[in-house]
Amino acid sequence: xxxxxxxSEPPQSSDGTVAGDQVLTLPNLISFVRLLGVPLFLYLxxxxxxxxxxxxxxxxxxxxxxxxxxxxxxxxxxxxLGELLxxxxxxxxxxxxxxxxxxxxxxxxxxxAALLARELLLLGSLAxxxxxxxxxxxxxxxxxxxxxxxxxxxxxxxLAAASPAAATAAGGDRLGGWRGGAWFSTGSxxxxxxxxxxxxxxxxxxxxxxxxxxxxxxxxxxPHRAGVRPGLPDRAVPQPAGPRVRxxxxxxxxxxxxxxxxxxxxxxxxxxxxVIIAVGFLFAVAYRQTVAEEPGRSxxxxxxxxxxxxxxxxxxxxTVRADQLREEVGRQRDAALSGSEAARLRDxxxxxxxGRVRGDGVVVRLADAAKDPDAVTGAGSGPARVIYSDxxxxxxxxxxxxxxxxAINGQRLTATSTIRxxxxxxxVDFRPVTGPYEVSAIGPGGMRNRFDDSGAALLMxxxxxxxxxxxxxxxxxxxxxxxxxxPRLRYAKPSAGPSPNPTPSGSGADRSSSPEPSGSxxxxxxxxxxx
Amino acid sequence: xxxVLALIAGVVLGVYLDPTVPAALQPYLPIAVVAALDxxxxxxxxxxxxxxxxxQFVVSFISNVLVAGLIVYLxxxxxxxxxLSTGVVVVLGVRIFGNVAAIRRHLFRA
Numbered sequence: 237x238x239x240x241x242x243x244s245e246p247p248q249s250s251d252g253t254v255a256g257d258q259v260l261t262l263p264n265l266i267s268f269v270r271l272l273g274v275p276l277f278l279y280l281x282x283x284x285x286x287x288x289x290x291x292x293x294x295x296x297x298x299x300x301x302x303x304x305x306x307x308x309x310x311x312x313x314x315x316x317l318g319e320l321l322x323x324x325x326x327x328x329x330x331x332x333x334x335x336x337x338x339x340x341x342x343x344x345x346x347x348x349a350a351l352l353a354r355e356l357l358l359l360g361s362l363a364x365x366x367x368x369x370x371x372x373x374x375x376x377x378x379x380x381x382x383x384x385x386x387x388x389x390x391x392x393x394x395l396a397a398a399s400p401a402a403a404t405a406a407g408g409d410r411l412g413g414w415r416g417g418a419w420f421s422t423g424s425x426x427x428x429x430x431x432x433x434x435x436x437x438x439x440x441x442x443x444x445x446x447x448x449x450x451x452x453x454x455x456x457x458x459p460h461r462a463g464v465r466p467g468l469p470d471r472a473v474p475q476p477a478g479p480r481v482r483x484x485x486x487x488x489x490x491x492x493x494x495x496x497x498x499x500x501x502x503x504x505x506x507x508x509x510x511v512i513i514a515v516g517f518l519f520a521v522a523y524r525q526t527v528a529e530e531p532g533r534s535x536x537x538x539x540x541x542x543x544x545x546x547x548x549x550x551x552x553x554x555t556v557r558a559d560q561l562r563e564e565v566g567r568q569r570d571a572a573l574s575g576s577e578a579a580r581l582r583d584x585x586x587x588x589x590x591g592r593v594r595g596d597g598v599v600v601r602l603a604d605a606a607k608d609p610d611a612v613t614g615a616g617s618g619p620a621r622v623i624y625s626d627x628x629x630x631x632x633x634x635x636x637x638x639x640x641x642x643a644i645n646g647q648r649l650t651a652t653s654t655i656r657x658x659x660x661x662x663x664v665d666f667r668p669v670t671g672p673y674e675v676s677a678i679g680p681g682g683m684r685n686r687f688d689d690s691g692a693a694l695l696m697x698x699x700x701x702x703x704x705x706x707x708x709x710x711x712x713x714x715x716x717x718x719x720x721x722x723p724r725l726r727y728a729k730p731s732a733g734p735s736p737n738p739t740p741s742g743s744g745a746d747r748s749s750s751p752e753p754s755g756s757x758x759x760x761x762x763x764x765x766x767x
Numbered sequence: 768x769x770x771v772l773a774l775i776a777g778v779v780l781g782v783y784l785d786p787t788v789p790a791a792l793q794p795y796l797p798i799a800v801v802a803a804l805d806x807x808x809x810x811x812x813x814x815x816x817x818x819x820x821x822x823q824f825v826v827s828f829i830s831n832v833l834v835a836g837l838i839v840y841l842x843x844x845x846x847x848x849x850x851l852s853t854g855v856v857v858v859l860g861v862r863i864f865g866n867v868a869a870i871r872r873h874l875f876r877a
Binding site: 303310505507508509511512514516517518520521522523524525 | 769770773774775776777778779780781782785786788793796797799800803806807821824825828829850854858865872
């Protein structure tokens with residue numbers, strides 16, 4: 237509010253610069269941009285209904301209110317055009333906001349009418365005053381408060397209108413808006429009637445916004461101040477931050493350097509120091525808080541990790557228990573069934589991966605490359621790692637080399653097994669396995685050689701050579717592969733009753749393994765169990 | 768000088784007393800800090816402009832912190848607390864930048 241009186245008095249502005257006739261100056265450019273913000277706001281608000289964007293435009297328009305005038309004075313580019321443009325933009329902002337709100341029915345039209353009537357009343361009374369030789373009355377703080385409330389109510393009303401979820405809160409906000417309106421109206425007469433006593437300035441120094449109190453009045457004026465103009469402009473900021481910005485932001489108002497009388501003299505200094513102490517205190521507390529929260533976060537993480545470990549342990553225990561029970565079931569079944577039937581079942585189980593099997597075969601070992609941190613950053617891109625497709629390829633080529641049973645790190649592969657990656661982890665049947673990975677397979681004697689010639693082995697050898705992965709294949713005698721947990725089939729149903737002759741369609745859970753469960757002529761499927 | 772000493776005293780107090788912030792107030796702490804920063808830079812700038820005013824500083828600091836907190840609280844009630852805090856931070860950030868720019872011009876004439 238300090239700027240406007242200064243600006244509106246051509247050609248001599250307060251700091252002595254002369255208003256020129258330049259048009260293309262930086263301040264004018266800023267004024268133009270601010271002017272362009274008005275239609276942008278209207279477009280966003282009324283056409284696009286992008287309330288948030290509109291609010292941002294409004295906020296920027298409000299907070300940059302002082303910028304152009306300030307730059308103009310600083311850069312001595314005060315121009316007549318700017319003096320006209322700037323208050324014009326301010327008024328336009330207020331008017332646009334008000335009209336847009338009315339059009340969107342954020343505020344009822346009666347409200348707008350009341351505000352406009354108030355301004356008209358003010359103008360009228362001003363004319364009367366002028367006729368009697370008085371200048372405009374000074375702004376009373378009640379009027380300022382009213383303006384502040386009104387301008388604070390605007391964004392809140394907009395916000396209430398913008399977020400439909402806040403319908404109930406909107407009622408409260410509207411109330412706030414009305415309260416602001418009421419204040420606003422009372423502020424108007426306050427300007428004229430509740431004037432400060434004549435010796436106010438002498439005692440308290442000028443109030444905020446009373447920058448030019450030292451100017452000699454040129455005509456009969458209100459006792460302590462001259463030249464504050466009426467109407468919207470002296471509170472024309474369509475955004476609540478505006479007035480405050482101006483007070484401390486712009487070349488602000490409360491001068492009063494010399495007279496340290498009143499409460500300032502003996503009270504303000506300690507209070508200021510207290511406030512500064514409070515600021516430092518606040519900083520320290522905030523810092524401590526942030527630092528203190530960090531372990532909390534890592535604690536939470538550690539807790540989660542511990543939970544995962546615990547659950548994994550539980551799962552392992554349950555798995556062991558399931559294995560025991562399965563064996564128990566097997567024993568009971570053997571006892572219940574006739575010998576041949578039981579043997580056939582056991583063979584079926586072994587073939588499908590649901591039974592423990594023992595035999596000679598190979599063990600393929602894959603391991604990540606040794607850690608090789610970057611010498612500079614210490615982090616590096618990480619060592620070469622075994623990825624899930626490596627395991628897939630190895631498993632598939634083992635099947636095609638004649639393997640009859642395969643397990644990865646003790647996880648038996650069945651017809652429904654999956655080898656997938658989840659982030660950096662490799663999941664086999666949804667259970668994470670960690671390196672080094674051992675793929676054990678039971679199969680015929682020539683399996684080793686066939687696998688060595690397979691594509692997977694060739695590829696992995698090459699990769700191992702290039703990246704430092706380790707890849708070894710060794711023969712293993714008499715290895716035992718555990719049983720896989722029983723697959724839960726939810727959609728596939730055995731098509732007929734259990735047929736005495738195992739056929740591919742009748743093998744139920746097992747679509748890829750051999751139709752001859754005895755294992756002698758098992759026909760490995762290249763895609764066996766690996767998806 | 769006294770102001771700097773007071774600031775240091777405040778920091779020391781904060782470190783020494785090490786108060787725990789109630790959970791209900793934690794969302795407001797960063798906002799309050801930004802508002803306080805704004806007040807500090809505004810004060811420095813006013814000092815350089817030779818228009819520093821104790822009363823204004825005190826009132827603006829308190830009111831800024833309160834208003835910022837209030838806005839965030841309101842946003843929380845409306846369910847847009849995060850966005851409103853961002854808005855407050857943006858607005859205060861713009862002001863801080865403006866004040867710092869003014870201080871810079873004062874100190875470096877550039």
